[in-house]
Amino acid sequence: MTAAGEAMTGSPASPIPLVSVKDLRTWFHMGSAVARSVDGVSFDIGAGETVGIVGESGCGKSVTALSILRLIQPPGRIEPGSRIEFEGKDLVSLGDEEIRHIRGNRISMIFQEPMSALNPVFTVGDQVAEVARIHGGVSRKEAWDRAVESLALTGIPAAGDRAKQYPHQLSGGMRQRVLIAMALMMKPALVIADEPTTALDVTIQAQILDLLVDLQKKFGTSILMITHDLGVIAETTSRVIVMYAGQVVEEAAVDELFSKPHHPYTEGLMFAMPHIGRDLERLNVIPGTVPAPTDWPHGCRFRDRCPYSWELCEREHPPLYQVGVAHTSRCHLAIEPERRNHPHPPLVVSQGAAVA
Amino acid sequence: MPVDPASPRQSPLGRILRHLLERPAPRLALSILTLIVLIGLLAPLIAPYDPAAQPDIVRMKDLPPSAAHPFGTDPYSRDVLSRVLYGARLSLLIGLLATVVSLTVGVAFGAIAGYAGGLIDTIMMRVLDAFLAIPRLLLLVAILAAWPRLSIGALILFLGLTGWFGLSRIVRGQVLALKHAEFVTAARALGASRRRILLRHLLPNLVSPIVVAATLGVAHVIVLEAGLSYLGIGVPQPGASWGNIIRDGSDQVAALWWMSLFPGLMMVLTVMTLNVLGESLRDAYDRSW
Amino acid sequence: MLRYAAERLVQAAVIVAFVAAISFALIHLAPGDPFSAAVDNPNVSDAIRDRLRAQYGFDRPLPEQFGRYVSQLARGELGWSFSHDRPVRDVLAHALPNTLLLMSIALVGSFALGILIAFVQVSRRGSVTDHVLSGTSLLFLSMPDFWLAILALLTFTYWIPIFPVGGAVDPVMHEYMGLGGRILDRVRHLVLPALTLTLLASASVARYQRAALIDVLPADYIRTARLKGLTERAILRRHALRNALLPTISLIGLSFPALLTGAVFIERVFAWPGMGYAVVNGIASRDYPLVVGAVILGSVMVTVGSFIADMLYARADPRLRAG
Numbered sequence: 003m004t005a006a007g008e009a010m011t012g013s014p015a016s017p018i019p020l021v022s023v024k025d026l027r028t029w030f031h032m033g034s035a036v037a038r039s040v041d042g043v044s045f046d047i048g049a050g051e052t053v054g055i056v057g058e059s060g061c062g063k064s065v066t067a068l069s070i071l072r073l074i075q076p077p078g079r080i081e082p083g084s085r086i087e088f089e090g091k092d093l094v095s096l097g098d099e100e101i102r103h104i105r106g107n108r109i110s111m112i113f114q115e116p117m118s119a120l121n122p123v124f125t126v127g128d129q130v131a132e133v134a135r136i137h138g139g140v141s142r143k144e145a146w147d148r149a150v151e152s153l154a155l156t157g158i159p160a161a162g163d164r165a166k167q168y169p170h171q172l173s174g175g176m177r178q179r180v181l182i183a184m185a186l187m188m189k190p191a192l193v194i195a196d197e198p199t200t201a202l203d204v205t206i207q208a209q210i211l212d213l214l215v216d217l218q219k220k221f222g223t224s225i226l227m228i229t230h231d232l233g234v235i236a237e238t239t240s241r242v243i244v245m246y247a248g249q250v251v252e253e254a255a256v257d258e259l260f261s262k263p264h265h266p267y268t269e270g271l272m273f274a275m276p277h278i279g280r281d282l283e284r285l286n287v288i289p290g291t292v293p294a295p296t297d298w299p300h301g302c303r304f305r306d307r308c309p310y311s312w313e314l315c316e317r318e319h320p321p322l323y324q325v326g327v328a329h330t331s332r333c334h335l336a337i338e339p340e341r342r343n344h345p346h347p348p349l350v351v352s353q354g355a356a357v358a
Numbered sequence: 359m360p361v362d363p364a365s366p367r368q369s370p371l372g373r374i375l376r377h378l379l380e381r382p383a384p385r386l387a388l389s390i391l392t393l394i395v396l397i398g399l400l401a402p403l404i405a406p407y408d409p410a411a412q413p414d415i416v417r418m419k420d421l422p423p424s425a426a427h428p429f430g431t432d433p434y435s436r437d438v439l440s441r442v443l444y445g446a447r448l449s450l451l452i453g454l455l456a457t458v459v460s461l462t463v464g465v466a467f468g469a470i471a472g473y474a475g476g477l478i479d480t481i482m483m484r485v486l487d488a489f490l491a492i493p494r495l496l497l498l499v500a501i502l503a504a505w506p507r508l509s510i511g512a513l514i515l516f517l518g519l520t521g522w523f524g525l526s527r528i529v530r531g532q533v534l535a536l537k538h539a540e541f542v543t544a545a546r547a548l549g550a551s552r553r554r555i556l557l558r559h560l561l562p563n564l565v566s567p568i569v570v571a572a573t574l575g576v577a578h579v580i581v582l583e584a585g586l587s588y589l590g591i592g593v594p595q596p597g598a599s600w601g602n603i604i605r606d607g608s609d610q611v612a613a614l615w616w617m618s619l620f621p622g623l624m625m626v627l628t629v630m631t632l633n634v635l636g637e638s639l640r641d642a643y644d645r646s647w
Numbered sequence: 648m649l650r651y652a653a654e655r656l657v658q659a660a661v662i663v664a665f666v667a668a669i670s671f672a673l674i675h676l677a678p679g680d681p682f683s684a685a686v687d688n689p690n691v692s693d694a695i696r697d698r699l700r701a702q703y704g705f706d707r708p709l710p711e712q713f714g715r716y717v718s719q720l721a722r723g724e725l726g727w728s729f730s731h732d733r734p735v736r737d738v739l740a741h742a743l744p745n746t747l748l749l750m751s752i753a754l755v756g757s758f759a760l761g762i763l764i765a766f767v768q769v770s771r772r773g774s775v776t777d778h779v780l781s782g783t784s785l786l787f788l789s790m791p792d793f794w795l796a797i798l799a800l801l802t803f804t805y806w807i808p809i810f811p812v813g814g815a816v817d818p819v820m821h822e823y824m825g826l827g828g829r830i831l832d833r834v835r836h837l838v839l840p841a842l843t844l845t846l847l848a849s850a851s852v853a854r855y856q857r858a859a860l861i862d863v864l865p866a867d868y869i870r871t872a873r874l875k876g877l878t879e880r881a882i883l884r885r886h887a888l889r890n891a892l893l894p895t896i897s898l899i900g901l902s903f904p905a906l907l908t909g910a911v912f913i914e915r916v917f918a919w920p921g922m923g924y925a926v927v928n929g930i931a932s933r934d935y936p937l938v939v940g941a942v943i944l945g946s947v948m949v950t951v952g953s954f955i956a957d958m959l960y961a962r963a964d965p966r967l968r969a970g
Contacts, residue, residue: 484661487662488662491665491946491950491953492949493904493907493908493945496942499911499926499938501673503933503938584794588915589915589930591930604794611805618794619798629791630789
């Protein structure tokens with residue numbers, strides 16, 4: 003497989019994907035250094051699909067999400083050559099007014115900080131209703147009614163009264179529901195959820211995730227779920243993309259990913275999860291740390307931390323190999339699978355770096 | 359993040375100065391201010407005439423600007439340029455000394471209140487609130503009007519004694535916050551006395567608000583002193599302060615326009631550079647954390 | 648909210664009490680007594696002075712004097728003004744409305760102008776406009792109040808004579824004008840002093856508001872607003888400003904001292920017959936009771952203003968309102 007041949011990841015849901023990210027590169031230009039946070043990412047999201055992006059902090063998953071809605075501010079910039087196709091348009095090259103028309107309307111987003119994502123001086127209802135007033139061109143009364151409806155749909159009891167309250171009067175879980183209600187007001191085609199439950203209590207987390215899955219089934223919205231938590235992936239998604247060092251390193255259907263992870267990084271993530279019933283003395287940890295985005299290493303970016311790497315990994319940057327049905331992996335093990343039987347201490351360890 | 363200054367460190371002062379001089383505005387302000395300070399220092403040498411001399415009160419009074427008198431003469435036939443130059447000297451001196459007084463009192467008051475805490479702190483803060491409720495000018499007016507014919511020294515003292523309220527609040531806030539910092543607890547665990555802790559550990563962390571307050575404070579005092587002199591209760595005659603010069607020309611503002619214009623311009627220039635410096639210092643301190 | 652109001656009221660009362668104490672201290676720390684200050688005034692004979700001393704209790708022990716002083720203040724008694732030959736209270740009562748007029752116009756004007764300038768600056772952040780406006784605010788901030796007043800006087804009264812030289816009304820013609828003429832006359836006299844004070848005060852409002860807006864911009868809820876598809880302008884106007892206005896409301900209370908101080912100088916330059924003018928003349932004629940009376944009144948005004956501003960703030964911030 004040559005490096006030039008990037009595999010196409012077809013979506014099982016429909017032949018024409020809803021969103022098609024093609025070779026997205028979002029770089030941050032800070033003086034002399036350039037941080038290549040997203041460095042050539044491509045994936046599709048089908049209509050009605052829930053796709054997950056998983057990876058640790060700094061891998062570029064949040065920046066990817068922000069790039070879709072063109073929310074990257076200077077010194078960050080979506081580099082020319084990137085394309086994001088949605089409903090027949092390229093989001094990257096859209097004008098300001100057109101992208102604003104899409105935000106909150108055709109594509110919406112929820113973040114992980116429900117505490118601070120709501121404006122403290124407006125009522126919750128006003129803020130949700132605002133979406134309809136921007137995009138729906140409806141009267142205040144109608145926008146308010148629709149907002150209350152939306153709030154009720156997210157499971158907030160006594161939505162009509164709650165809508166008149168201010169954010170500081172609501173709990174974290176409630177506020178996240180409000181943000182979900184806001185995101186769904188205009189029945190968007192895609193909802194991007196960036197760590198929607200990370201800042202919430204464990205019990206509330208489950209509720210919110212259930213809500214998202216529920217609403218997705220009800221409205222047929224696609225969801226792009228961004229998280230570092232494999233548990234969330236398992237619960238909510240049908241297809242998973244693993245990101246590392248600004249790139250996609252593996253992509254597969256969720257069951258396949260969990261049962262047959264291919265990329266050593268994915269393997270590491272799986273084994274790092276504590277499992278009830280598994281006998282371990284210590285939690286497995288991937289040694290070393292993510293390299294700096296200003297200085298991606300030559301060749302495979304994971305090789306220093308990989309237990310199977312060899313000279314090819316340093317010489318050639320691996321392309322996305324096809325390793326199964328709708329399963330790709332950016333790892334040379336695809337062409338020399340027998341190396342998996344001969345693990346060695348990763349280079350960071352043998353070079354004396356402390357285990358992360 | 360506060361630094362324990364009693365431990366070895368790289369010079370924060372050098373860092374601050376570097377940050378300060380990075381931008382063009384403070385660089386320019388610093389140069390202009392240096393120039394003005396030099397003018398003040400060298401006034402006795404560069405002033406063309408004696409600022410108090412009244413050579414010919416009949417024929418040389420109220421002369422508009424000319425080659426011989428670039429800033430004109432005043433109703434007492436004194437050369438305005440010389441008086442303006444000496445005014446720089448006087449105003450800067452008053453500003454500086456009064457600010458030193460304010461800093462001393464303000465820091466002491468605030469630090470004690472913050473460190474003592476409890477009832478003492480509450481009482482001290484109420485007293486502070488009361489003083490803050492009286493506009494500084496009015497307070498000074500009330501004091502100075504009762505004491506006619508005040509010396510410059512007393513003026514400086516009163517100016518200083520009325521200008522420490524704001525800084526003392528800031529210092530108290532900082533001390534309150536730092537009181538529970540780890541390095542303080544460590545010092546206490548080692549048996550350091552309260553005074554030692556205050557002076558050697560807490561005070562150096564207060565340098566930043568103090569320096570900023572000092573710079574801006576000098577600016578305030580200069581404006582205030584000018585105002586008081588303009589009202590007649592500032593620098594006593596025949597002292598050459600910028601406010602006095604404007605006052606001397608205030609009976610015939612239009613006819614003697616040069617007496618209002620030039621001292622005012624000098625004042626605005628001085629105060630502006632001080633303000634720019636003060637704010638840039640504040641920025642530099644914020645950025646260096 | 649009611650409890651907060653009660654707390655602040657008590658605080659205000661305590662402050663006024665302190666101010667009274669300080670004023671008392673000032674009067675008695677001054678060399679001699681207020682009546683010897685009138686030594687330059689030949690109309691006041693020794694006998695009258697002694698009588699006034701007795702009347703005011705200056706021959707009594709200090710604590711008793713304080714008691715009388717406080718009870719007098721509580722009754723609104725501020726002493727006797729020599730230069731006006733009337734009670735201080737009357738002089739100030741006459742002058743107060745003029746100062747209040749000036750200060751109110753300047754308060755409203757400076758906040759409106761300041762907020763507008765800040766908004767323009769932040770929506771064009773980093774542009775030439777932004778820098779120019781910043782520089783201009785700095786300039787006005789660094790100017791002594793009386794100097795700007797003098798410049799304004801020179802420019803618009805002498806060199807380009809459109810406005811009257813001073814006072815509140817035309818000293819000669821005012822009585823003979825019809826109602827419309829009289830109103831116009833008053834307005835013409837008001838323009839320069841009010842404009843000058845407004846300009847001076849708006850500089851600090853503009854800077855403060857600009858900083859507050861910039862502070863608010865990185866907030867998460869601003870990002871949420873952007874996500875909804877609002878234009879940057881609308882975000883600034885609807886979401887950022889509303890939050891950034893909160894600290895500005897507390898600025899209202901803080902600006903009273905500066906407005907009052909500014910008024911003193913402006914009134915002196917334009918001969919505007921307000922409290923400041925009275926104080927200045929009081930200084931010149933060594934009418935100490937008048938000066939102290941004005942100081943007390945000024946402090947009370949500032950305290951009341953600060954109290955009202957605090958109440959406004961509490962109403963405006965929903966987080967405080969409910970609690």
